Amino acid sequence: MQALLHGKQLAGHKAVVVGAAISGVAAAKLLAVLGAHVRLLDRNPEALDAACREDLTLRGVELQLGPHKQEHFEGAQMVVLSPGIPVAKMAGFLAACPDAQVLSELELASWFVNVPIVAVTGTNGKTTTTSLIGHILTRAGKKVFVGGNIGTPLSDLLLSGEPCDVAVLEVSSFQLQNVHSFHPKVAMLLNFSANHLDYHADVDEYLQAKLNLFARMNQDDLAILPLDMKDSLEAASFTKARRVYFTASDRFQENNLPGAHNKANMEAAWLACKAMGASTEQITRAVASFKPLSHRLQSLGEKGGVLFVDDSKATTVEAMRAAILSFDRPVRLLAGGVFKGGDLEGLVPLLRERVVQVGLFGANREVFEKAWTGAVPLFWEPTLEGAVTRLYRDSASGDVILLSPATASFDLYSDYKARGRDFARIMDGLPDDSEARQ
Numbered sequence: 330m331q332a333l334l335h336g337k338q339l340a341g342h343k344a345v346v347v348g349a350a351i352s353g354v355a356a357a358k359l360l361a362v363l364g365a366h367v368r369l370l371d372r373n374p375e376a377l378d379a380a381c382r383e384d385l386t387l388r389g390v391e392l393q394l395g396p397h398k399q400e401h402f403e404g405a406q407m408v409v410l411s412p413g414i415p416v417a418k419m420a421g422f423l424a425a426c427p428d429a430q431v432l433s434e435l436e437l438a439s440w441f442v443n444v445p446i447v448a449v450t451g452t453n454g455k456t457t458t459t460s461l462i463g464h465i466l467t468r469a470g471k472k473v474f475v476g477g478n479i480g481t482p483l484s485d486l487l488l489s490g491e492p493c494d495v496a497v498l499e500v501s502s503f504q505l506q507n508v509h510s511f512h513p514k515v516a517m518l519l520n521f522s523a524n525h526l527d528y529h530a531d532v533d534e535y536l537q538a539k540l541n542l543f544a545r546m547n548q549d550d551l552a553i554l555p556l557d558m559k560d561s562l563e564a565a566s567f568t569k570a571r572r573v574y575f576t577a578s579d580r581f582q583e584n585n586l587p588g589a590h591n592k593a594n595m596e597a598a599w600l601a602c603k604a605m606g607a608s609t610e611q612i613t614r615a616v617a618s619f620k621p622l623s624h625r626l627q628s629l630g631e632k633g634g635v636l637f638v639d640d641s642k643a644t645t646v647e648a649m650r651a652a653i654l655s656f657d658r659p660v661r662l663l664a665g666g667v668f669k670g671g672d673l674e675g676l677v678p679l680l681r682e683r684v685v686q687v688g689l690f691g692a693n694r695e696v697f698e699k700a701w702t703g704a705v706p707l708f709w710e711p712t713l714e715g716a717v718t719r720l721y722r723d724s725a726s727g728d729v730i731l732l733s734p735a736t737a738s739f740d741l742y743s744d745y746k747a748r749g750r751d752f753a754r755i756m757d758g759l760p761d762d763s764e765a766r767q
Contacts, residue, residue, distance in 0.1 A: 340364035343404050345426075347419065348411025349376040349394070354385070355482035356409045356434040361388040362488065368393060370401055399425040409434055412478065412503035433507035435500060438483035440510070447497045447601050448477070450505065450542050451519030453648040455479075457586070458519060458594045459499040461619055462601050468615040469607040471495055478504060495605060502538035512545040515601050516570070517553035519594065522647040522671065543568035551604045553597050573600055583617035587626055588655035624749035626652060629756055634726025637756045640733035641749035646671030650679060652733035659685045659728045661720045663713070666736030666748075668693040673700035673735075680705045686723060688716035692740035713741065713748065717755045 342365040346357045349371035357369045368391040371377070376394055377385070385392060393401050402408065402425040409432055410416065416423070416431055423431065439446070449459045456479050463475035474486045477498030486496060498513075505511075518539055543552050544567065552570040554562055559574050577592035580599060584591075595616060602612050621627055624641040631637070640652045653660055653676075662684050673696065680687070680701065687707035689697050694709045701707055710716040713732075720730050732752045742748040 338363045342366070342406050344368070344407045344409065345370060345402055345405040345429075346409045346411070347371075347397075348414055349373075349392075350411055351480070352434040352482045352484075353409070353411040354381060355484035355488070356411075356437055357385060357390045358388060358488055359438060359484040360409070361390055365407075367391065368401060368405075370394075370397055372396060397422055402426045402429075405429045407432060407437075409437055410507055412501055416507070430509075431507060432509065433504045434482055434484055435477065435498070435504045436508040436511050438487055439508075439512070441487050442483065442496060444474075444493050445495050445514035445605070446512075447495060447515045447605065448500050448511075448513035448542055449498065449517050449519065449601075450500045450502070450539050451517070452522045452645055453643075453651060454519045454590060454594045455499045455501075456642065457591070457622055457625055458517075458598055459497055460622055461586075461594065461598045461616070463497045464619050465598060465602045465607055465612050465615040466495055466497065466605060468618070469602070469611040471605075473497055500542060502535055505541045506538045508541060510545060511542075513542070513550070515551045515553065515604050516542050516546060517597050517601060518542070518555060518558075519597055520555050520590075520647070521558060522645065540565070540567040543570060546570035551600075553600050555593070575600055581613065581616045583613075585617075585620055587621075588651055590651035590654075591626075624745055626655060627749075629753055632721070632756065632759055632761055633724075634728075635721065635724045636729040637752075638729055638731045638733075639749045639752050640731060641738070641745045641752065643733040643735060644669065644737050644745060646673060646676065646735045649733045649735040650676060652731060653679055653683050656683070656729050656731070659683075659725075661686045661688065661724055661728055661730045663688050663690065663716055663720065663730065663732040663752075664697055664734045664736070665689045665691040665693060665709075665716075666734050666741070667739050668696050668736050671735065673697060677701065677704045685728070686720060688720045690716040690741075691736075693736065713751055714755045717752065718759070721759050 344360045344365040344367050346353050346369045357367050360367045370393045374394045402422045405426040407430045449455050459479050463473050466473045471494040472492055474493045474496045478501040479499040547569050550570040552568050552572045554574050556574040556576040575596045577589045578596050581595050624639050627639045629637040643649050643652050660683050684705050687705055689709040690713045738745045738748040
């Protein structure tokens, strides 16, 4: 990979990177390697620790931490926006560099990647499916980079110089709104439902961002798409790639991924890995050895006959629906946090069928109560610990206490991982036997 990079490719260019989180820092480092003059901005004066500041400064990156100013953007030929920063929100500052190319870190890094890319998007299941594909292809003998929105920016592959046969990337709608030439060999849309309506103008804008993944593919490429969207997608001219449609199947009898939604995820992964040269035998063996990721329908164990399941990664209504459908035992559901949109009222029939109690916690209490009051017994506690404690007190042997909140975590936690870790901590502190919890 390093052979594709040299310090003169962007010499003389001025680049502004907005957002000093993981992808912004990676983009700034890559731009510096390419010879650009790089200015990294973040509104938070404490966005970078001392070691990261020193590293970036040694690379020649100019740091501007604090309120943005138009002068920070003047003369820029490219502006790299970190995921979650809408172009519209930056319009006043971008006016200072009207001819600048606005792009994502994903787009920038893809210019220099010379291996096939498998890209996974969708509303739910992206991380599990991306990780599963990476696991299968690794077991099939390939050197695989797994990254993107999953936590390791594509720029890190280039900066590492490590050999690679294929890059498997989770890609979000935030990233895809700012790609212009990104071209995967295999791309999949796992599913689609309302999400991120606190970011996107409407559902149509969200869908168009997802479909932008396929816009530059050609007839030699493969688009893997959900069967339940076939009618609408066949009527759309969003790609020139060959299209195949998938749905849940029982192809993999041995697996550790519960729920019908994961049957669909495994089917999509099978199609992608077959296209990348893995045999059915290799795929079958790898699926059987794949373990669920943390915070994604992760069983934490039982206390007093009650199963505790961490699905903190379920930040959408449809992810919550899939989680509830994964259990044939009474569910006591934990929900609440920063609501991003979706049809909570549409879950009422499922709640009446599968959920015996709901423990709300944190923000957006009123949104859930408006949709669910009268449909299922529910209460609210300001903290997750309070809600878990009450659910456990009310539970019976055979129940499952399910953290599947259908929200972002930023009201109480730094991210969904911190929320999941706190759930595990709370569980560990509960009494072991049923009599002690009464």
